[in-house]
Amino acid sequence: MAGAGHGARGRSGGRPTLEEVAARAGVGRGTVSRVINGSPRVSDATRAAVEAAVAELGYVPNTAARALAANRTNAIALVVPEPETRFFAEPYFSDMLRGVGAGLSDTEMQLLLTFAGSDRKRQRLAQYLAAHRVDGVLLVSVHADDPLPEMLDQLEIPAVISGPRSAGETLTSVDSDNYGGARSAVEHLMARGRRTIAHITGHLDVYGAQRRVDGYRDALRDAGREDDELLVAEGDFTEEGGRRAMARLLAHRPDLDAVFAASDVTAAGARQVLREAGRRIPDDVSLVGYDDSAIARHMDPPLTSVRQPIEEMGRAMIDLLLTEIADRRPAASRGLERRQAVLPTELVVRASS
Numbered sequence: 263m264a265g266a267g268h269g270a271r272g273r274s275g276g277r278p279t280l281e282e283v284a285a286r287a288g289v290g291r292g293t294v295s296r297v298i299n300g301s302p303r304v305s306d307a308t309r310a311a312v313e314a315a316v317a318e319l320g321y322v323p324n325t326a327a328r329a330l331a332a333n334r335t336n337a338i339a340l341v342v343p344e345p346e347t348r349f350f351a352e353p354y355f356s357d358m359l360r361g362v363g364a365g366l367s368d369t370e371m372q373l374l375l376t377f378a379g380s381d382r383k384r385q386r387l388a389q390y391l392a393a394h395r396v397d398g399v400l401l402v403s404v405h406a407d408d409p410l411p412e413m414l415d416q417l418e419i420p421a422v423i424s425g426p427r428s429a430g431e432t433l434t435s436v437d438s439d440n441y442g443g444a445r446s447a448v449e450h451l452m453a454r455g456r457r458t459i460a461h462i463t464g465h466l467d468v469y470g471a472q473r474r475v476d477g478y479r480d481a482l483r484d485a486g487r488e489d490d491e492l493l494v495a496e497g498d499f500t501e502e503g504g505r506r507a508m509a510r511l512l513a514h515r516p517d518l519d520a521v522f523a524a525s526d527v528t529a530a531g532a533r534q535v536l537r538e539a540g541r542r543i544p545d546d547v548s549l550v551g552y553d554d555s556a557i558a559r560h561m562d563p564p565l566t567s568v569r570q571p572i573e574e575m576g577r578a579m580i581d582l583l584l585t586e587i588a589d590r591r592p593a594a595s596r597g598l599e600r601r602q603a604v605l606p607t608e609l610v611v612r613a614s615s
Contacts, residue, residue, distance in 0.1 A: 277322065282319060283321045296581070298588055302367075302368040336370050337396045338374070340399075341400065341401050342402050343401070343405070344379050345379045353556055353557060354403075355402070357576070358572050363576075371397070374396065388417075398419065398420040398422075399422075400422055401421060401422070406469065408427070420586035422583045422586065424436055434602070436603045437603070441480075443609070445477040446608075448478050451615060456520035459478075462497045462524060463497055464498065471524055475494070490515070499524060502531060508521070512536075518547065521549050521550070522550045524552050526554070526558045527555075529557075529567075533561065544614055549614045550614070550615050551565045553568070554567040558610070564612035569607060578603050582601060
C-alpha cells in the first residue's frame with residue numbers, strides 16, 4: 263500500500279497507478295475501474311472508499327487521457343448474429359435488451375442495435391467497428407463458428423459475449439447454468455414418475471445447447487435410466503423446430519411420457535404436435551421448457567420451465583463491458599483476466615408437468 267506521504271507519486275516515484283488506488287481502497291482493480299467509469303454496480307461505501315483513495319493519492323485515470331486520445335464515442339453496440347425475424351419472435355432477446363438498457367440507464371452511453379446474420383452484414387459491421395465508432399461490443403447468441411469474436415479481438419475492441427462458444431472461451435462472457443438447469447428439469451420429471459424422457463435440443467453449435475444436452479444425459483445416467491439416442495431430437499430454439507423435432511420423437515419413440523425442450527418457444531411447437539397426436543398434457547406426456555418467458559406463463563396448461571435470469575445477464579454484461587472499456591489494455595495482454603460469469607437457474611413448476 264502506498265504511504266500517505268507519497269502524495270501524487272506512487273511507489274515507483276511516478277504517477278500513482280490503478281493498482282495502488284485499489285490497494286489503498288482495499289478493493290480489486292476492476293472495482294476501481296467501475297467507480298472511475300461511473301458504473302452503477304458499486305455500493306456507496308465502496309465508491310466512497312475508492313474516491314477517497316483517488317483523492318489521497320492524486321490519481322489521474324489513464325482512461326481519461328486515453329479517452330481524449332482515442333476520441334471516445336460513448337456508444338456501445340449490441341450485435342446479434344441472427345436474422346431479425348428470430349430476434350423479434352423470441353422473448354430471450356427482448357429480455358436481454360431490457361437488462362442491457364437497465365445496465366446503461368445511469369451512464370452516458372448510447373446503445374446501438376445491429377444484426378449480423380449474414381456475411382454481407384458482418385463485413386459491413388467490421389468496417390463500422392474498424393472506424394472506432396463504438397467503445398465496446400456486446401455479442402448475443404453466438405454460434406461456435408462465428409468469426410465475429412476473433413474480429414473483435416483483432417480490432418482490440420472491448421467485448422463481452424452472452425454465453426461462451428466453448429469451455430475454452432477467451433472473451434469475457436456471461437451465461438446461465440445451462441447444465442444445472444437441464445439437470446433440474448430432468449430430475450423433476452423423474453420425481454414425477456416419468457420413465458421415458460425425451461429432449462428437444464437447441465442449435466448444437468451453441469455451447470449453451472450442448473451443456474443442456476449434457477445435463478439431460480447425466481441426470482438420466484446418474485439415476486440408472488436409459489440414454490437412448492432416439493429420445494434426443496435436434497431443434498433450433500424455434501417453434502417450427504420444436505414441431506419438427508416432436509414429430510420425429512413420436513415416430514421413433516411413441517412410448518415417451520415426458521419431453522424437456524431447450525426453450526419455451528420450442529416447447530410451444532412440441533405441445534402443438536402432441537395435441538394433434540391426441541396426447542394430453544400432463545396426463546399422457548409431461549412437458550418442460552427453458553427460459554421461463556411470458557410464453558410459459560400463458561400456455562395452456564401453463565408450462566413448467568427453467569428460469570434463466572436473462573435480464574440480470576444483460577445487466578452483468580454491461581457491468582463487465584464498462585470495466586473492459588475503463589481498462590482498455592490490448593486484448594492480448596489481458597490473458598487470464600478474461601472473466602466468465604455464470605448465473606444460477608431455477609426450475610419454475612407449473613401444470614404442464
